[in-house]
Amino acid sequence: MTEYVEARPVKFSDLSAIVGNAPAVTENVTYDRILDARSESQNWLTYYGAYDGKRFSQLDQINTDNVKRLTPAWVFQFGASGLHAGPSTYAFEAAPLVVDGVMFVSGWDGWVWAIDAKNGDNLWVYKHAIPFDTSLCCGNVNRGVAVAQGKVFVATLTLTWSRLTPQTGSASGTPCMAMCGPAKVPRSHHSW
Amino acid sequence: MATAAGDLSAVLSEIGLDKQNKATLGRVLGTGGIGRAEEGPDGRMRGQVRIPPDELVWDPSILVMPHGGEIDIEITNDDSNTHCAHLPSNGDNKWMWLPVYSRGTVTLDLDGPGYYWFSSNIGNDEGRGLTGAIVVLGDTPPEARLDRPDQPRP
Numbered sequence: 001m002t003e004y005v006e007a008r009p010v011k012f013s014d015l016s017a018i019v020g021n022a023p024a025v026t027e028n029v030t031y032d033r034i035l036d037a038r039s040e041s042q043n044w045l046t047y048y049g050a051y052d053g054k055r056f057s058q059l060d061q062i063n064t065d066n067v068k069r070l071t072p073a074w075v076f077q078f079g080a081s082g083l084h085a086g087p088s089t090y091a092f093e094a095a096p097l098v099v100d101g102v103m104f105v106s107g108w109d110g111w112v113w114a115i116d117a118k119n120g121d122n123l124w125v126y127k128h129a130i131p132f133d134t135s136l137c138c139g140n141v142n143r144g145v146a147v148a149q150g151k152v153f154v155a156t157l158t159l160t161w162s163r164l165t166p167q168t169g170s171a172s173g174t175p176c177m178a179m180c181g182p183a184k185v186p187r188s189h190h191s192w
Numbered sequence: 193m194a195t196a197a198g199d200l201s202a203v204l205s206e207i208g209l210d211k212q213n214k215a216t217l218g219r220v221l222g223t224g225g226i227g228r229a230e231e232g233p234d235g236r237m238r239g240q241v242r243i244p245p246d247e248l249v250w251d252p253s254i255l256v257m258p259h260g261g262e263i264d265i266e267i268t269n270d271d272s273n274t275h276c277a278h279l280p281s282n283g284d285n286k287w288m289w290l291p292v293y294s295r296g297t298v299t300l301d302l303d304g305p306g307y308y309w310f311s312s313n314i315g316n317d318e319g320r321g322l323t324g325a326i327v328v329l330g331d332t333p334p335e336a337r338l339d340r341p342d343q344p345r346p
Contacts, residue, residue, distance in 0.1 A: 004293055
């Protein structure tokens with residue numbers, strides 16, 4: 001009879017240099033704070049920067065005189081493995097959110113990253129498992145996450161919302177189906 | 193010459209495409225067996241996958257889950273080469289080193305219907321045959337299909 005060596009599974013990100021945790025920067029991101037997002041232009045709290053959609057920032061350190069001296073501070077790179085939907089049509093299309101020094105950005109195929117905005121270090125990664133036969137209208141892309149009340153929210157290609165804990169990137173509660181509000185999610189599954 | 197799908201296994205064997213180092217270096221993708229995951233009385237699903245000797249194939253290469261949820265898959269490497277298992281799961285992919293004659297169990301969370309890949313992502317095991325699929329049956333819940341209000345028609 002064959003004597004088998006014991007094999008033990010790990011999380012794939014455990015094989016990388018990902019830090020694994022991030023500061024709890026979204027704890028105090030309230031609806032009122034997002035309504036007044038332009039007043040804290042050091043952050044980018046919602047998709048267009050503010051609800052009026054103007055993408056205007058009050059920051060003035062970079063201007064028409066010095067913009068030519070801009071150089072890259074860091075580059076974030078990521079390579080996926082395995083099969084995924086739309087292998088010829090995937091891309092970054094998200095507007096990164098920044099909350100007090102932490103950047104939250106989504107990618108193709110259910111990926112979400114928390115990045116140290118100062119140096120580009122990958123703080124944590126979340127991956128929602130997406131079937132490779134998922135129908136795509138246009139490409140395997142995601143237009144960005146939302147942050148509020150201590151959570152990071154991402155819509156997935158499988159029509160679910162995942163609520164991520166911003167300190168670790170782990171999902172909390174059962175994923176919520178598309179367009180359902182808190183009232184449709186069983187309270188026992190809520191942690192926000 | 194055309195062949196019927198039912199003859200596939202016999203034709204693969206005849207040409208030498210069902211073993212590595214016969215007609216080619218490995219298995220043709222998408223060939224191999226199909227197996228069903230079992231659901232216990234507690235609702236938890238379980239499955240078994242094995243790498244047989246000298247075939248560079250997962251057995252089964254298609255594992256079917258009756259619905260979404262958590263599944264425990266016991267994976268055995270009976271090949272005389274080292275491989276690994278790289279599998280999708282909500283939160284993060286799972287990975288397991290599979291030395292020669294090794295066995296381990298991995299738990300996956302796959303919440304929706306569809307085809308999910310799994311593979312051995314070292315060397316070029318994936319291109320040589322160690323790419324498989326986990327198929328989750330069922331459909332999305334009704335509320336997931338109510339994502340648009342009625343649209344005005346001209």
